[in-house]
Amino acid sequence: MAETHGTEAAGKFPEGMRVLAVDDNPVCLMLLETLLRRCKYHATTTRDAETALRMLRERTEDFDLVISDVHMLEMDGFRLLELIGLEMDLPVIMQSANGELETMMKGVTHGACDYLVKPVQLKDIKNIWQHVVRKRKPDLRSHNRGDNDSADQKVQSGNAEGGRVGATRTRRKYSRKKRSDGDNYDGNKENMEFSTQKRTRVVWTADLHRDFVEAVNQLGVDNAVPKKILQIMKVNYMTRENIASHLQKYRLYLKRISDYTGMSPDQFPARWRYMNELQCLKNYHEHGRYHLSPAIASSNSSNPFARMNSASAMGTHGLLPTQSVQLRNSKSSLGMRTVGHGGSPLSHAVSEPLRYSSNSRLPHARNCFPSGPSGSSLANISNGSVLDTNYSSNSYADMFCKKLWETNCGFLAHANQFSVQSNCGFSALANQCPEQSNGEFLAPASRFPVQLNGGVLVPANQCPVQSNGGFLAPANQLPVQSNCRFLAPADQFPVQYPDLNNHPLVQMNPPSTNLLSTVGNTHHFPDLGNCSKSWQTTAPSMFHGLYHKDGTSLGPSQTSIPNINQLSNFATSSGQVLMFGNELHGPMSTIMSDSTSVTDFNEQMGPFNIGNNTSSTEMLHRSFTLGSNSSISPTIPSDSSISSTFPGLQVDSFAMPTQMLNGGDTNGIFPVLSDTIDQQDIFDQLDDNNGFLTRTNGPEGTGTLDDIVAGLFNHDFAKGDGAVVDEGQEFVP
DNA sequence: TATCGAATAT
DNA sequence: CATATTCGAT
Numbered sequence: 001m002a003e004t005h006g007t008e009a010a011g012k013f014p015e016g017m018r019v020l021a022v023d024d025n026p027v028c029l030m031l032l033e034t035l036l037r038r039c040k041y042h043a044t045t046t047r048d049a050e051t052a053l054r055m056l057r058e059r060t061e062d063f064d065l066v067i068s069d070v071h072m073l074e075m076d077g078f079r080l081l082e083l084i085g086l087e088m089d090l091p092v093i094m095q096s097a098n099g100e101l102e103t104m105m106k107g108v109t110h111g112a113c114d115y116l117v118k119p120v121q122l123k124d125i126k127n128i129w130q131h132v133v134r135k136r137k138p139d140l141r142s143h144n145r146g147d148n149d150s151a152d153q154k155v156q157s158g159n160a161e162g163g164r165v166g167a168t169r170t171r172r173k174y175s176r177k178k179r180s181d182g183d184n185y186d187g188n189k190e191n192m193e194f195s196t197q198k199r200t201r202v203v204w205t206a207d208l209h210r211d212f213v214e215a216v217n218q219l220g221v222d223n224a225v226p227k228k229i230l231q232i233m234k235v236n237y238m239t240r241e242n243i244a245s246h247l248q249k250y251r252l253y254l255k256r257i258s259d260y261t262g263m264s265p266d267q268f269p270a271r272w273r274y275m276n277e278l279q280c281l282k283n284y285h286e287h288g289r290y291h292l293s294p295a296i297a298s299s300n301s302s303n304p305f306a307r308m309n310s311a312s313a314m315g316t317h318g319l320l321p322t323q324s325v326q327l328r329n330s331k332s333s334l335g336m337r338t339v340g341h342g343g344s345p346l347s348h349a350v351s352e353p354l355r356y357s358s359n360s361r362l363p364h365a366r367n368c369f370p371s372g373p374s375g376s377s378l379a380n381i382s383n384g385s386v387l388d389t390n391y392s393s394n395s396y397a398d399m400f401c402k403k404l405w406e407t408n409c410g411f412l413a414h415a416n417q418f419s420v421q422s423n424c425g426f427s428a429l430a431n432q433c434p435e436q437s438n439g440e441f442l443a444p445a446s447r448f449p450v451q452l453n454g455g456v457l458v459p460a461n462q463c464p465v466q467s468n469g470g471f472l473a474p475a476n477q478l479p480v481q482s483n484c485r486f487l488a489p490a491d492q493f494p495v496q497y498p499d500l501n502n503h504p505l506v507q508m509n510p511p512s513t514n515l516l517s518t519v520g521n522t523h524h525f526p527d528l529g530n531c532s533k534s535w536q537t538t539a540p541s542m543f544h545g546l547y548h549k550d551g552t553s554l555g556p557s558q559t560s561i562p563n564i565n566q567l568s569n570f571a572t573s574s575g576q577v578l579m580f581g582n583e584l585h586g587p588m589s590t591i592m593s594d595s596t597s598v599t600d601f602n603e604q605m606g607p608f609n610i611g612n613n614t615s616s617t618e619m620l621h622r623s624f625t626l627g628s629n630s631s632i633s634p635t636i637p638s639d640s641s642i643s644s645t646f647p648g649l650q651v652d653s654f655a656m657p658t659q660m661l662n663g664g665d666t667n668g669i670f671p672v673l674s675d676t677i678d679q680q681d682i683f684d685q686l687d688d689n690n691g692f693l694t695r696t697n698g699p700e701g702t703g704t705l706d707d708i709v710a711g712l713f714n715h716d717f718a719k720g721d722g723a724v725v726d727e728g729q730e731f732v733p
Numbered sequence: 734t735a736t737c738g739a740a741t742a743t
Numbered sequence: 744c745a746t747a748t749t750c751g752a753t
Contacts, residue, residue, distance in 0.1 A: 201738080201739055201740075201751085201752095202739070202740090203738095203739095204738080204739085225744065225745095226744075227744090240744095241739090241740070241741075242739080242740085244740095244744075244745085245738080245739050245740060245741085246738090246739080247744095247745095248739095248745075248746075248747095249738070249739085251745095
């Protein structure tokens with residue numbers, strides 16, 4: 001059989017193969033080394049396993065294969081074998097003078113790819129390179145199955161899944177379905193039990209998941225079945241079962257989304273874009289401008305709505321309604337989980353939610369709690385600071401958003417409340433809607449939110465001509481919005497509200513840190529050394545109950561929390577919904593390709609990102625770490641993302657609000673002027689955000705935090721009804 | 734621990 | 744194939 005050597009094919013492999021030889025017997029070791037050299041391998045020798053392990057750990061990639069004696073003083077060869085099997089993916093050959101079958105069996109079942117009986121001879125050593133090849137090219141082995149390759153034989157004979165033994169870690173090592181293979185299952189079972197090699201599982205990386213989602217989209221959610229998905233994905237090491245398992249989880253995830261929104265998953269792009277545009281409008285209203293980025297805006301930068309090509313707009317952050325959390329320790333996620341916000345202080349206080357099915361752990365309201373703006377909570381609100389405490393969760397932010405949309409942004413508004421439409425609204429310009437033979441107009445996708453198919457036929461008589469010559473497309477012409485008009489009256493727009501009348505109790509911990517020293521209403525940050533930055537508080541709170549008696553910030557130790565069950569359906573540990581955006585990437589591509597990158601005020605400005613998980617303590621630390629003026633401060637994260645987004649861009653080492661960096665794609669958030677990031681602008685935004693969160697002198701009902709929180713609790717704090725939350729007390733509205 | 738993601742069973 | 748249960752982690 002012609003062996004393929006993979007990457008070595010071009011070279012002289014196996015010549016120069018790097019072998020680490022371990023034997024505490026110097027004579028044996030020397031003999032082994034000699035043999036290795038004679039085979040033109042590159043041999044490294046050591047007399048103790050500890051050293052070998054250290055060498056391997058430090059530079060795994062410098063070795064191709066390990067030969068170890070079984071009987072050694074300090075560390076048994078089997079132990080070494082085990083550790084190598086666990087930590088790295090190297091072929092290991094055991095050798096000993098003991099030719100007992102039992103010992104050899106132990107070696108092989110513990111993951112050794114070969115077992116040599118001393119005295120080792122040249123012919124034994126000559127062929128060991130095959131183990132390396134096999135290890136590196138797992139798919140070769142399926143072809144090898146049944147081949148009479150001598151080195152193969154030994155390995156395969158003890159294992160039903162010889163074709164997969166020793167596969168790289170991301171590959172399945174064995175599979176029960178192979179039971180029906182016909183060969184000796186009992187023996188295999190034993191091997192499984194004895195095997196000390198890490199059991200390999202498919203790890204769904206973001207990339208894999210993206211491919212998966214693409215495949216699902218390609219097939220259509222309803223038609224997507226594991227087998228077809230697998231075919232499209234073309235991942236040779238995965239089984240249909242792997243896909244099925246993931247699909248199961250993915251469907252549950254989609255279900256959570258639709259439960260949350262009342263929309264089917266494919267309706268999301270519309271909603272999303274709508275939110276985005278509302279945000280844009282809001283920014284425009286408040287600031288009278290859009291932030292166009294000369295560095296990144298393309299030629300048709302006059303289209304202020306076409307900014308779907310930012311990661312934030314794509315949903316990696318920001319515009320997605322923020323989430324409440326199911327409290328638990330953080331873990332990585334593909335975004336398909338119920339939980340979020342790692343390290344919540346409440347994690348110990350909650351129990352596992354009801355499990356209707358083990359893969360669908362539907363969140364129980366009890367496991368969720370709302371919190372305030374980024375890194376803050378009621379405690380922070382109470383003293384007017386926006387500092388971190390241990391509270392973190394997003395559902396307040398969510399409600400906050402909704403309130404703001406309602407009161408400020410016209411989320412539930414009629415079309416005529418979108419004044420910006422007069423120049424750049426949702427209406428399609430007539431000359432961009434080619435008339436069809438049937439008298440209808442084909443609106444370009446970029447003008448309408450959900451035209452996954454590249455356009456929509458808008459009957460002319462349903463598109464009232466606007467003063468600018470555009471047509472206002474009614475939502476019912478937009479395919480995905482079957483149950484609501486795009487510019488619909490409020491009652492037709494399915495905004496999800498939390499059930500504020502149902503308040504399960506949730507334990508809340510008081511903040512564990514108090515980094516602040518308070519001077520007047522300005523907070524200083526002692527941890528920051530010489531840093532002169534301070535955080536101006538802007539608003540005292542009406543929530544007196546949240547003050548500690550001595551005036552320091554204190555959160556409620558127990559309070560009533562609105563039932564936010566509806567909001568708890570998706571969350572990620574970072575407050576981001578990573579895969580969500582990715583999933584939309586495909587459907588959105590039509591829009592994106594016809595879009596212009598526009599830097600708006602970042603998500604911080606609006607309500608959407610308030611629930612960012614980035615603790616503001618951390619943020620402040622980073623933000624106000626003042627670097628030298630000559631280089632990028634290492635404390636600034638995401639430098640690389642900046643520079644990759646803006647090649648050649650000089651980033652001054654100023655205080656960079658981390659949260660902005662985290663808050664989305666730089667395309668979407670950085671005010672970029674003349675190829676430099678405008679520091680002042682960032683701080684302006686930051687200040688504005690802070691003010692936005694905490695101002696008290698806004699128009700009535702326009703979304704001061706107190707207004708909103710009061711609203712959440714159905715309680716008129718403004719009337720001075722007094723504290724409702726106190727330490728150890730239950731809040732009764 | 735509780736509870737995840739993936740594997741496996743039904 | 745869909746759904747439920749189990750498994751192996753952390």
